[in-house]
Amino acid sequence: MQSLQEKASAWSGVDQADAFAIDESNLFEKLGLQSFINLSTNFYTRVYDDEEEWFRSMFANSKKEDAIQNQYEFFVQRMGGPPLYSQRKGHPALIGRHRPFPVTHEAAERWLQHMQNAMDESVDIDQDSKVKMMNFFRHTAFFLVAGNELKNQNQNNQVACKHGASKPAEE
């Protein structure tokens, strides 16, 4: 059975080494806090304005400003800066915390398209850093698709149970 990271590499087309090339230098020190805040603000402005309701609605239970803070604090922490995310929320636990959301291949691609557009508009981030960050994001997005499929294995079990039952409990 493929591991989470093997699936992430296969589906994203980004191998492990390229995904974690963000660790070759300290991107937080190079770019500074405000670059990350600007990126996440641009990204979530796109997400909350998305014309595709199926994608936009996944974020409907969070305030935009909270989503922005959660994201840039995680990016800062993961890319060499102070552990802002863990100080406030604990372990990133990426798969666990994405559990409520249907992180499909299609959702990963749409997330990445918004992030690519936000990156393209960023004037704070140099080209080399943009490449490293997008490789990290692309690998991570499909790592979460792999995590999501673990969850679906359970749901499929539930469906099998319902189909097998002549008088399901909740219908």
Added chain:
Amino acid sequence: MQSLQEKASAWSGVDQADAFAIDESNLFEKLGLQSFINLSTNFYTRVYDDEEEWFRSMFANSKKEDAIQNQYEFFVQRMGGPPLYSQRKGHPALIGRHRPFPVTHEAAERWLQHMQNAMDESVDIDQDSKVKMMNFFRHTAFFLVAGNELKNQNQNNQVACKHGASKPAEE
């Protein structure tokens, strides 16, 4: 509803700030790689020799040397050292990767008892670092219990489905 980190604090008795006091200084630089290797080797020697079969059996599908490496590489990465874990395995994704295991309150306490015993035998780690690390481990162990209970919500749904069915599929 309590968040994962709120449950972790409530159940462990370790608040967020104490749990992440490991970030106040660079423990990897202070302690060095060999201290982490020694700690994880001592810890897993205890785990693989545990007289309690219910606990020991959770680790039966992994080789002891792999368990040791996974653990010390994560500790090194999280406590200020090079990202050894992510270079080899990707995101820690603590909840996602513990998904196959029944991380109960009882299992968390037994894990922590083995770790406390390993700490007590460590001659490489100073007392202040031991306190910080045990607070981190204690909070994290119960963070994973909280993550495990998310999973059980699904399983309970399945049980409810089976009970409601007059002729369950697999019986």
